[in-house]
Amino acid sequence: MENRIINKSAEMFLKHGFKSVTMDDIALEMGISKKTIYKYFKNKKELIKIVITQLIEKISYGIDFIFEMNLNPIDKLFTIKDFVTYYLKSESSSPFYSCKNTTL
Structure with a gap:
């Protein structure tokens, strides 16, 4: 359950922003109680730290x-760009900027 919460939270944070998503939103989206989330995470701040770290x-x-792949430097650069772009495909620009100047 803990990993399911982390994965769903990451998806929602990337799509809507860290500040916009509430613990209630996550619970509703997952069909669980907010109490279940707090069983695994002390608060939203802790959940955000774990999501960002992962x-x-x-x-x-x-x-x-x-x-480690046998690519020339230019191909490596483009492969990395494509990888990161794919990984953050649902990321709007707001999630990371919403953390800027925020103490976690």
Whole structure:
């Protein structure tokens, strides 16, 4: 359940922004109670930290994998660009800017 909450939250945060999505929104979207979310996460701030950390780890792993491929530097650059673009396909520009100047 914890991973399902993280994955759904990541999807919603990327689509609508970190500030716009509430714990109520996540619970409603998943068909669970907000109490279930709080069973796994102390608060929204903790959930956002976990989502961002996992997202960075997954993207970093993918970029490391691309670097290990036998590609010329230009192809590596474009492959990385395509990978990150695909990974953040549902990202509107607002989620990351909404975190700017926010202390997590």
